[in-house]
Amino acid sequence: MLIPVLFVFMLGVAPLILTAMWSFWPETDYWIRPGFTLFAYQKFFTTGQYITFLKTLKVAAIVTALALVIAYPIAYFIQKIVSLKYRHILLTVFIVPFFLSYIVRVFSLRLILGTYGIINNMLVGLKIVPEPLPWLLFSEFAVIVGLLSSNLPFMIFPIVMSLTRVERSTLEASQDLGASFFNTFTRIILPLTKPGIFAGCIFVFIMSLGSTVEWDLLGGVGELSVSQMLVSLMSALRLPSVFAISTLILVIMVGLLWLGIRYAQIDKLFESLQR
Amino acid sequence: MRQAQVRSSLERNGLRVLVAVAIAFIFTPSLYILIISFEPSLLPRIPAWNEISLKWYRELFQQWRLPGALKQAALDASLTAVFTGVLALFAGLTYRELKNKAYFLALLTFPIFIPGVIMGLSLSVFFKLLHLRPSLWTVVLSHTLYALPFATIVILVSFSSLKESLIEASHDLGAGKFKTFKDVIFPLTRNGILGAALFGFLLALNEFIRAYMVSGWQETLSIYMFGQMKSGADPSIYALAGLILSISILLILLALLYYAFIRKRSAITEG
Numbered sequence: 001m002l003i004p005v006l007f008v009f010m011l012g013v014a015p016l017i018l019t020a021m022w023s024f025w026p027e028t029d030y031w032i033r034p035g036f037t038l039f040a041y042q043k044f045f046t047t048g049q050y051i052t053f054l055k056t057l058k059v060a061a062i063v064t065a066l067a068l069v070i071a072y073p074i075a076y077f078i079q080k081i082v083s084l085k086y087r088h089i090l091l092t093v094f095i096v097p098f099f100l101s102y103i104v105r106v107f108s109l110r111l112i113l114g115t116y117g118i119i120n121n122m123l124v125g126l127k128i129v130p131e132p133l134p135w136l137l138f139s140e141f142a143v144i145v146g147l148l149s150s151n152l153p154f155m156i157f158p159i160v161m162s163l164t165r166v167e168r169s170t171l172e173a174s175q176d177l178g179a180s181f182f183n184t185f186t187r188i189i190l191p192l193t194k195p196g197i198f199a200g201c202i203f204v205f206i207m208s209l210g211s212t213v214e215w216d217l218l219g220g221v222g223e224l225s226v227s228q229m230l231v232s233l234m235s236a237l238r239l240p241s242v243f244a245i246s247t248l249i250l251v252i253m254v255g256l257l258w259l260g261i262r263y264a265q266i267d268k269l270f271e272s273l274q275r
Numbered sequence: 276m277r278q279a280q281v282r283s284s285l286e287r288n289g290l291r292v293l294v295a296v297a298i299a300f301i302f303t304p305s306l307y308i309l310i311i312s313f314e315p316s317l318l319p320r321i322p323a324w325n326e327i328s329l330k331w332y333r334e335l336f337q338q339w340r341l342p343g344a345l346k347q348a349a350l351d352a353s354l355t356a357v358f359t360g361v362l363a364l365f366a367g368l369t370y371r372e373l374k375n376k377a378y379f380l381a382l383l384t385f386p387i388f389i390p391g392v393i394m395g396l397s398l399s400v401f402f403k404l405l406h407l408r409p410s411l412w413t414v415v416l417s418h419t420l421y422a423l424p425f426a427t428i429v430i431l432v433s434f435s436s437l438k439e440s441l442i443e444a445s446h447d448l449g450a451g452k453f454k455t456f457k458d459v460i461f462p463l464t465r466n467g468i469l470g471a472a473l474f475g476f477l478l479a480l481n482e483f484i485r486a487y488m489v490s491g492w493q494e495t496l497s498i499y500m501f502g503q504m505k506s507g508a509d510p511s512i513y514a515l516a517g518l519i520l521s522i523s524i525l526l527i528l529l530a531l532l533y534y535a536f537i538r539k540r541s542a543i544t545e546g
Contacts, residue, residue: 004366004383004423011420012386015397022400074297077290092531093298098425099477099523100305103497104516107504108304111311111319118307149301202388210390212484217504227392227484234396234488246393253388267377270384270431 023243030237040244056226060208063147067204071155079163094153106146106217113137142218147208155200162196198264202256312517331514348496352480355418359475363426367434384424395488409491418479426471433467
């Protein structure tokens, strides 16, 4: 009965541990051998690799912040304002994007944001701008739009789950005691939904950091992302660099998860399932 | 008081608009490409009502690489659905009996947090180390790992409505573990298991980067499609996108109808 545990450990955890270990192994011809060297990390900081890394981190942070600001009110609306029937409908609506091809979604955005796409046609047609905006596509802007469109549901669901911890009676008690909505929000709702906020932010940040398709199809020429860099290093069989960069991302991921568990109790998110 | 009411209804409408805009933002791209796939001319645009045509779909099925990719995708998605369903079921059964539920759940949901490209890269090297050649099976294993966290959550939600007393009653009446599973647990959680398998199927069908990294020469539909998109091929690419969307939408609708039917039936038998 422990098969699922073994499965996840063998394929989900062990390869990552090995990746981290291999990142310290010296390179041979197109492969690696046991040993210890920091060469791959040195290369990361002395060649331009870290610039690409930082740029991707920046975009991931922007996407995460935007997603949080948009998703929080939506989650609140779903969990606390609408009737049970509409809650089910809205939750179903926001699950559907998980099941639709993200490559198709991103490819379609290319048509929508292009020089002669619907957005530019509309802007020019309504005489808002004199000529099509060139920066709508093949730019950081396009990447951010694509990542947001793909990842918004990942932010909505954890927050909805954490909002179930906010009891209606608590909110009413706070109101009865004369607290303004602002006070109720900052002192009751926000602390109780911290696990959801953190989990959602970690999801979206990591997803954006590791995204390939959005950058490939929407990003500008010469604007590489970390994962594109990884794919091209992999096809050139520069394995130590591949492992070192992956390890850095894993360190960020594990660090964020640790912070989330330590300071936001993100493990409480599934409380309702742990009876 | 009145003022507060006016303000709160204003806020409510503001939130409604935000939700509508977010839904439009998430769904417009998918719907847009589905619509333009019926435009017969070479230009990607919304077809006039009387010009709707399946021309590019016919063209699509002339391509010699498509049948292979379709077959791979169907096999991959079906096998992933079975593996995910079974593993998630085991996870659900184990979870009930565990003391340290939090650790178990943390481990099983952990793969959600691994970026696709890193999961793909580390698995491709790991498989190589185990002398597992890139094949349909390596793709299926990667996709099962990807879908399992989602499926586990679905299963646990469905198991959480399973009353412990029913299982105890079954044991008290002398039923063994297997009989209890077959006659009590399975009938009550069947829909959760189906839901978990559905997650496996649809996530595998639409996943790209992991499959791309571990597949070798086996093309799934998503890999084939990505290649076509990068090379900027003819408008049959819109038909291909339309095809993969239609398959997903059809399955989602079937699932929704099924669950609506179940709910209605249980409402009738209970009420």
